[in-house]
């Protein structure tokens with residue numbers, strides 16, 4: 001199971017003076033159940049790529065296949081759009097219903113799911129850390145962080161296999177960001193693949209199984225967080241700054257202290273400590 005993208009090219013305003021090749025010959029694989037982060041400078045093509053994953057945009061050239069469904073088949077498009085949930089930047093701006101319950105049941109009704117909608121709404125609210133007392137509240141009267149969680153829950157309500165989020169932490173303070181990432185981690189641990197578009201390399205290094213770096217509409221690098229740090233320490237990608245803890249890890253390995261990579265300072269300290277004890281023995 002995977003989202004498989006082969007030789008994808010997308011051109012906006014093709015054939016006009018405003019023509020922009022947003023993606024050129026992009027090939028990549030998003031394994032089911034994984035956490036993949038797409039990083040890159042503003043304008044590198046991240047949002048355009050995300051919108052191809054659930055067939056909101058269709059390729060000018062190339063192919064997007066989700067599990068065994070292809071966006072080139074009209075018959076498969078509807079199922080792809082259910083399987084791949086897309087959460088836009090600032091999704092709370094798209095809330096529209098009078099109550100949270102109506103907001104959460106809109107998608108399932110659209111897909112013909114009419115049974116146990118209350119139970120379903122309660123379940124997805126729970127997934128984003130809100131209890132059933134929110135069901136009858138107006139989404140417009142919630143706090144910013146709560147609105148965003150309701151917007152994510154409304155995408156989860158149709159049980160997507162892949163959850164694609166465009167800059168999900170944009171505009172949140174440090175505690176809101178931490179809380180949201182924990183929720184996404186829980187959703188990922190329950191089997192839903194997470195694809196996170198972000199310009200924040202530190203979050204990507206901390207959370208992901210794999211990182212794909214885009215540069216000017218092409219894949220500049222794809223690999224594990226460890227490989228990404230090694231790559232970027234010798235091939236800087238414009239707009240992506242290695243966090244200082246990753247710099248430290250690179251320096252330690254240059255001086256011969258090979259330890260597992262982690263962006264978390266306490267794990268890093270523990271790894272250094274274990275390594276030093278190991279060498280003393």
Ligand code: ADP
Nearest residue numbers: 012020022040041042043044045046047048049
């Ligand atoms: P990112 O998400 O990395 O900032 P985008 O995918 O939004 O990158 O944009 C990639 C390129 O495509 C940029 O040059 C941008 O200006 C252009 N672009 C994005 N959306 C549109 C659009 N709707 N119409 C025309 N050009 C666009």
